[in-house]
Amino acid sequence: MPENSIPSLTHNGATIPRLGLGTMAHPESDKAVNLISHALKSGYRHIDTARKYGSEEWVGEGVKDSGIPREDIWITTKVTEDNAKSDDFARSVETSLNAMQLDYVDLLLIHWPSRTVPLEETLGALVKAKEEGYAKNIGVSNFTVNLMDQAVKLCSEKLFINQFEYHAYINQNKVMEACKKHDLLMTCYVPLGRGKILQDPILKEIGEIYDKSIAQVGLRWLIQQQGTIIIPGARSKNRIDENMNIFDFELNDDEMNKISKLRSNNYRAVNPEVRRPVWDE
Numbered sequence: 441m442p443e444n445s446i447p448s449l450t451h452n453g454a455t456i457p458r459l460g461l462g463t464m465a466h467p468e469s470d471k472a473v474n475l476i477s478h479a480l481k482s483g484y485r486h487i488d489t490a491r492k493y494g495s496e497e498w499v500g501e502g503v504k505d506s507g508i509p510r511e512d513i514w515i516t517t518k519v520t521e522d523n524a525k526s527d528d529f530a531r532s533v534e535t536s537l538n539a540m541q542l543d544y545v546d547l548l549l550i551h552w553p554s555r556t557v558p559l560e561e562t563l564g565a566l567v568k569a570k571e572e573g574y575a576k577n578i579g580v581s582n583f584t585v586n587l588m589d590q591a592v593k594l595c596s597e598k599l600f601i602n603q604f605e606y607h608a609y610i611n612q613n614k615v616m617e618a619c620k621k622h623d624l625l626m627t628c629y630v631p632l633g634r635g636k637i638l639q640d641p642i643l644k645e646i647g648e649i650y651d652k653s654i655a656q657v658g659l660r661w662l663i664q665q666q667g668t669i670i671i672p673g674a675r676s677k678n679r680i681d682e683n684m685n686i687f688d689f690e691l692n693d694d695e696m697n698k699i700s701k702l703r704s705n706n707y708r709a710v711n712p713e714v715r716r717p718v719w720d721e
């Protein structure tokens with residue numbers, strides 16, 4: 441990775457930038473490509489996508505358009521639970537790589553646990569993708585403590601990360617403890633609670649001290665926790681830049697604790713009935 445203002449974490453021999461651009465809600469067409477390219481030109485070196493989002497084509501185009509060498513960018517994609525069977529999984533990975541016009545991704549995730557396909561089969565397909573060189577690192581998403589315990593036991597390769605919902609309005613202590621126990625990094629998705637935290641008076645008050653926005657304080661609080669990576673989504677250049685501008689101030693212990701108390705709001709933004717596991721409360 442070249443030097444840039446975004447810090448990284450090195451884990452299992454791989455170095456992942458602690459801030460990535462989420463691309464789930466990106467508008468179609470040239471605008472998305474333009475935003476992804478803008479993020480990369482501004483200093484982002486990490487893009488989060490998934491087969492399910494329909495944004496992989498734009499990620500590929502955005503990377504090309506940015507002119508930043510492929511090897512300097514961390515790209516994560518995911519295979520949905522509909523493709524949990526090994527053949528389907530392999531096909532999904534191939535489709536993702538073709539869509540992005542890439543030979544490999546830096547991180548490949550099982551997007552959601554499957555309710556029907558044995559975890560061992562999907563993990564086998566995940567490992568195979570790594571062995572075949574399509575993914576440098578592998579991991580899971582939306583895995584609970586119990587699912588992580590199972591996955592670590594069943595997987596023949598070391599898992600790199602669990603990606604799950606985490607922001608100032610949800611307490612994820614249990615899943616975070618399990619990640620630490622199993623030596624997994626943590627990607628915090630919907631780090632702004634899909635906008636839910638953006639009216640919070642405590643975050644606003646703390647932001648005024650540092651001349652930072654509510655979003656920046658919420659993101660900073662996440663990044664000051666050990667082993668975390670954040671992937672905020674934003675659909676304007678201003679917000680993409682704003683969300684990167686969080687590495688020049690530091691919250692003190694009292695401010696960190698005040699924000700941690702907001703987790704009692706107990707707000708879960710992503711909770712699809714058709715695929716959610718039994719969450720750790």
Ligand SMILES: NC(=O)c1ccc[n+]([C@@H]2O[C@H](COP(=O)([O-])OP(=O)(O)OC[C@H]3O[C@@H](n4cnc5c(N)ncnc54)[C@H](OP(=O)(O)O)[C@@H]3O)[C@@H](O)[C@H]2O)c1
Nearest residue numbers: 462463464488581629630631632633634655672673674675
């Ligand atoms: N693994 C999973 O199952 C999973 C599930 C959900 C999401 N994700 C990942 O997480 C990423 C982020 O999630 P998300 O985009 O849904 O939620 P989010 O990052 O929590 O919030 C995005 C919302 O906040 C707004 N926003 C962004 N920056 C802002 C700023 N500086 N000031 C004010 N508003 C701001 C955005 O507005 P605009 O868009 O209008 O700019 C958008 O409405 C996704 O793109 C995806 O990559 C993963």
